[in-house]
Amino acid sequence: MRNQKGASYIAILFAVIGLALIAKVLIAVWGPYWDDRVVDSQIEELIQSSPKNITPEKFNSQMSQRLEMNNVRDLKFEEIAKVLNVDGLQVKKNYEIRKPFLLNIDIVLKFEKDFDQSSVKAK
Numbered sequence: 001m002r003n004q005k006g007a008s009y010i011a012i013l014f015a016v017i018g019l020a021l022i023a024k025v026l027i028a029v030w031g032p033y034w035d036d037r038v039v040d041s042q043i044e045e046l047i048q049s050s051p052k053n054i055t056p057e058k059f060n061s062q063m064s065q066r067l068e069m070n071n072v073r074d075l076k077f078e079e080i081a082k083v084l085n086v087d088g089l090q091v092k093k094n095y096e097i098r099k100p101f102l103l104n105i106d107i108v109l110k111f112e113k114d115f116d117q118s119s120v121k122a123k
Contacts, residue, residue: 035075042063042066046063
């Protein structure tokens with residue numbers, strides 16, 4: 001009796017399907033995570049460079065310009081974040097993104113983070 005050497009065709013087929021599924025997940029998730037990282041860095045930079053008495057409207061307009069320059073066009077800053085100026089500037093970012101994945105299965109990505117002007121400037 002001869003021993004089998006190597007993987008069977010079914011094992012190779014399952015490996016290819018598994019790799020394709022992993023690649024599809026990475027492609028679907030990479031863009032929103034990258035955009036969120038850009039949004040976080042731009043919020044921190046603008047908080048550090050802005051004066052303590054900046055109005056929330058001016059902060060919103062400057063953030064919208066920064067996101068436009070960084071090619072983040074899918075997100076509108078006024079819809080994803082709330083800006084308050086009570087005892088210093090505070091930004092509360094909270095939003096979710098739904099991406100179609102497979103047939104009727106969606107991937108839901110939720111992003112939440114709070115920024116405070118005193119803690120960001122202390123870094």
